[in-house]
Amino acid sequence: MDRNEFLLALDEMLELDPGTLSGDEALESLEAWDSLAVISFIALVDEKTGVVVEGEKLAKAKTVGDLLALAGAPVAV
Amino acid sequence: MRAGVATVAGGPAAYLSVGGGGVPVLLLHGFAGDRLTWQFNLSALSSRRRAIAVDLPGHGGSTPDVGSGLVSDFAPWLVEFLDGLELPRVHLVGHSMGGYVARELARLAPERVASLTMLSSAGLGTPFDLGFLRRAMAPADVAEGCVCAERLFAGPSPLIPRFGEVLHAQGADPVRRAGLERIVERSFAAHADGGPPVDWSAYPMPIQVLWGREDRIIPMPPADRLPPAAPYRVFDKAGHLPHIEAASPVTAAIRGFLDSCDAARSGPSDPLS
Numbered sequence: 001m002d003r004n005e006f007l008l009a010l011d012e013m014l015e016l017d018p019g020t021l022s023g024d025e026a027l028e029s030l031e032a033w034d035s036l037a038v039i040s041f042i043a044l045v046d047e048k049t050g051v052v053v054e055g056e057k058l059a060k061a062k063t064v065g066d067l068l069a070l071a072g073a074p075v076a077v
Numbered sequence: 078m079r080a081g082v083a084t085v086a087g088g089p090a091a092y093l094s095v096g097g098g099g100v101p102v103l104l105l106h107g108f109a110g111d112r113l114t115w116q117f118n119l120s121a122l123s124s125r126r127r128a129i130a131v132d133l134p135g136h137g138g139s140t141p142d143v144g145s146g147l148v149s150d151f152a153p154w155l156v157e158f159l160d161g162l163e164l165p166r167v168h169l170v171g172h173s174m175g176g177y178v179a180r181e182l183a184r185l186a187p188e189r190v191a192s193l194t195m196l197s198s199a200g201l202g203t204p205f206d207l208g209f210l211r212r213a214m215a216p217a218d219v220a221e222g223c224v225c226a227e228r229l230f231a232g233p234s235p236l237i238p239r240f241g242e243v244l245h246a247q248g249a250d251p252v253r254r255a256g257l258e259r260i261v262e263r264s265f266a267a268h269a270d271g272g273p274p275v276d277w278s279a280y281p282m283p284i285q286v287l288w289g290r291e292d293r294i295i296p297m298p299p300a301d302r303l304p305p306a307a308p309y310r311v312f313d314k315a316g317h318l319p320h321i322e323a324a325s326p327v328t329a330a331i332r333g334f335l336d337s338c339d340a341a342r343s344g345p346s347d348p349l350s
Binding site: 043055 | 078080093095113116117118119120121123124234235236321322323324325328
């Protein structure tokens, strides 16, 4: 799954319009990024890549780009 | 993932459910927590089975009615919850007070419990920080909530401010606060310096015990308080929230234990094992 596909999947998961997220957004600026989104994100990455995101690292994520890195998606465009 | 509310005679039960199949695992949070305490574990535990996290009475989105305030009275409510979701048998994982509740459920309905994982658990008859419970259920402001939250962790965590906010908001709700106070006074106050040991002969299911080495709320129990021959795993650099502070190894320990219990029950001759 490439970077854009992951961003679109995150848009859908957070109920945002497709193409909303670019990777630079701070997670604390996203109203929909909450504990339920954390659960969905871990499930999404597991489903798409088979990787189980480490909660300890996820707790430290500050931006959407950090999420992409945890998901193993290329961070740079 | 599905968020639902089950109709239970003792009052509604709010829960999250992820995945399907297998012998499901039911996760029980600790005092003043809720089902979201399992945010880092729930999905990872659902790879081979349905994973369900429920709010206990007086917590989260479930009934605010804590009844007598006795933790043991949550067990029949959970049996009704299992009936409502048509779950004949589950693995139980309980954190702190949730471990106490899980043990009570295992004693009440052992045929419904495939295994019991007690994580930083109350209800083992060992001393705990009663003063912390009283402070955490009603912090005067967010700052005091953060001081309480800090005590839960072994070290700095980016989650502490949020935990502090949640503790304060909870304490500001008079109904929620009254329920927590009743639980503390009825279930915990008399045993802060230690209570009677558990008669483990009443628990036929496999049991494992997990703990954070730096737990300041319920310090690590001595071996003679634990179920005989039960696996006892301790996680370094973790305080009272090892499922958050050491989420990956704790989740792996739970997964491994549940899988081994399932394999042992199906037996080596089972072609699917």
